[in-house]
Amino acid sequence: MIPIASRPRRGAYPCRALPLPVPRRSAGSRRVLDTIARFPTCPLRIRRTTMAEDQIAARRSKREFLREEGVNPYPDRWQRTHSLAAARELAEGTANVAVAGRVMLKRQISKKMIFLTLQDRSGQMQVCLRRDTLDAEQLRILRRGLDSGDFLGVRGNIWVTRTGEVTLDAAEAAVLSKSLRPMPEKWAGVQDTETCYRQRYLDLLSNEETRARFRFRTRFVKALRDYLDEHEFEEVETPVLQTKASGALAKPFTSHHNALDMDVTLRIAPETWLKRLLVGGYERVYEFARCFRNEGMDPSHLQDFTMLEYYVAYWSYHENMQFTQDLLQHVVQQTKGSLQFTCSGSDGGRRDVDLAGEWPVVRMTDLIAEKAGIDVTEVRDPDALRTWCRAHGIHDEGLDKLAYPSLVDVIYKRTGRPDLVGPIFVIGHPIELSPLARRNDEQPGITDRFQLLINGWEVVNAYSELVDPDDQRARFEEQAAHKAAGDDEALPTEDDYMLCMEYGMPPASGWGMGIDRMVALIEGRTNLRDAVLFPLMRPL
């Protein structure tokens, strides 16, 4: 039997007797938590509980105390005159300054003086609650009712302390929202990776680096949008829910439409929709497209990711390459303040990337020759390539079934790509790997396509678009054959899209960039989840 409130404390918070079954310690913390959950307004004062319940109970108790003192712990507003960062810029003596923020640190010097560090979106600032400037009754209530983690509104004068800290000297202070749970460790913040992903709000409120990273993402996206808008692009939205997933070679997520009683898929790329718009008369069109691919997860792939795609009529991939360089140099300079940044390599080492100057262009086959030492333009026999692969430690699944172009791709991905720091444009991809790309006029076996590689990651994929409806039909038929042979990533034939093409599509070049990847790279992160606020996690 565990006694409740059996040890009266001086200055204890007001508390009613507890008409509850007494949680036994042996019953475990869950039962105690259940008890608190069932009686959320009861100011628990259980002598023996776990630490978490102790702290939550203390905060509930303080909230009750505030209410009994006539203070609403959840008022509907607070009139703010300055952000914390702006208030810190004010001259000493500036009067009637009102700020608001979360209490991050509390330094109680005495019963008559408390220093608090508040945090808002703009930053942090010290405020002081003291007898000299704050009503004694208000100070008493706050001293006994305020916790770190609470939101507080403060109005007062700007005061510079002896140590030179710009401080808001409170003439008035109001609890704006009572926090019931203890804050993360005040110095280290949340460190546990899983907690950062599952409870991003804790990561954000306790880690400045995280706040900066996601603010960068927002600025980066806005800068891309602004640059495109300034260059006569139009932003559109195309369907996420569709009957056939197209525009890329990937496995889609499937769902079911009840009213129509048909299966639908989530889009894997917006490509064919945006190209339909070219037929409809759009000339420069883009979309920030949330895409979904039902594939394996690793640090460089998300199931749910954001791609920026654009299409420009009358451009070939040459103009597109130049524009890509201009776009990224401009946007990165503008948002990062520099064209140089440091990435983490897959081996954990640091890699310095410099986006300045002209980016080199290299043929995929030349890259393979240089890195792997085999000239795949000479060695075209699949068996010979397979033998080479095995001799060089490449034992991919289904190697036996791969045709020449896929073998080239495998060799490229295993040898040429991984340790390329870049930025570098890779061109000359085999046509079989690019069913929506334009065939090169001189070399029918390759496409007018480029990829931008940075730190071994494919960041951009682009090509001159295939606008010949008959060629497109032939490519779809080839994909259909792959599909029939069991390749569930082969592109499904889109009759609707071919009908559209037959009305005539202007020459054009299109482009897609992984926003998450680019943000992760620039921010020096190796896991894309660090570039996404709420990554998908298994439920606990």
Added chain:
RNA sequence: GCCUCCUUAGCUCAGUCGGCAGAGCAACGGAUUCUUAAUCCGUGGGUCCCAGGUUCAAGUCCUGGAGGGGGUACCA
């Protein structure tokens, strides 16, 4: 999917050879009117991820499971 590592107080982390579960921060009580992760005195707080097993004895060893990280495979 496979390999591997991790999971201990609210948070950040120690825990040696299998021998009473630890620290800092946070919380609670007290002192303190210029602090800066305030300081000082005192107190409470544990399902050692879960389920089995070995053992006189398991946070520690073994088996299985869960969640997470990394690698690999698949993959724009």
